[in-house]
Amino acid sequence: MADLETRELRYFVAVAEELHFGRAADRLGIAQPPLSRAIRQLEHRLGVRLLDRDRRGVALTEAGRVLLREAKPALAAVTAAARRTRRAGDSRRPLVLVTKAGASHELLQRLLGAVAGEPGAVPVEVLLCEVGEQAGLLRDGSADVAIMHRPYDDLAGFDTEDLFVEGQVAILPGAHPLASRDRLVLADVQDVPDLPIARWPRLDGSYPDGPGPEVRTQSKLAQLVALGKALLVIPASSRAWQWPQHVAVPVVDAPDVTTVIAWQPGNRSPAVASLVRTAARLRES
DSSP states (O other): OOOOOHHHHHHHHHHHHHSOHHHHHHHHTSOHHHHHHHHHHHHHHHTSOOEEEETTEEEEOHHHHHHHHHHHHHHHHHHHHHHHHHHHTOTTOOEEEEEETTTTHHHHHHHHHHHHTSTTOOOEEEEEEOTTOHHHHHHTTSOSEEEEEETTSOOTTOEEEEEEEEOEEEEEETTSGGGGOSOBOHHHHTTOTTSOBOBOOOTTSOOOOSSSOBOOOHHHHHHHHHTTSOBEEEEGGGGGGOOTTEEEEEETTSOOEEEEEEEOTTOOOHHHHHHHHHHHHHHHO
């Protein structure tokens, strides 16, 4: 059997997600007849029916569900490979480092300063993202390295170098009684009737149960805290985005958080290796 083509997979994914040939054709920017022919040819080559078609519409068969599940990461991997290849072939490009906006601010400043002071060092471009987005940007080739935090971020499959370990703080509205405390424990902040803990997405994108608001962006979270609608517990170094209306109080029994620098396994880029070495030296200084 001939190998599958990325074009075929893109066509199939569009139809499988839309469950409508007309909408899929519009999404792909092609006419419907060649799309229908391409899907029929794909089914013929695979020797299985991928879609059930009748007057009521289109539905995935079991084989179709399997191909959809397999095709999406395969297409993402092809796109990432192309992006990383183009980046590797451009000797003038800067190294892209992705990090959550406001996270590890002092470390980032020190790292950029140390890199700038090295003769012949490749310039570093900082890509700021929201919570949980670093892994995807690293995997799809948009970034070369990432500043991430264990245990909160998705480090699966990456090479990493630990940089430092720190405690956590509660970010509270300044007018709340807890904001006047010198220190807190988790029990103090886990069940505050008028100030629930904001809920960040898990690694799989779902949210834990609880009364607090679901948040994904730091700007939304900062506004909720300032309005007295939520609190949060975060690594101490991530408080760089703290507003004047916020107060940070150490949570002395919260689990420690390890800041790491992460990169794709097997990456042989001298620029990436140099950046990792520079970051490791900062850890030791």
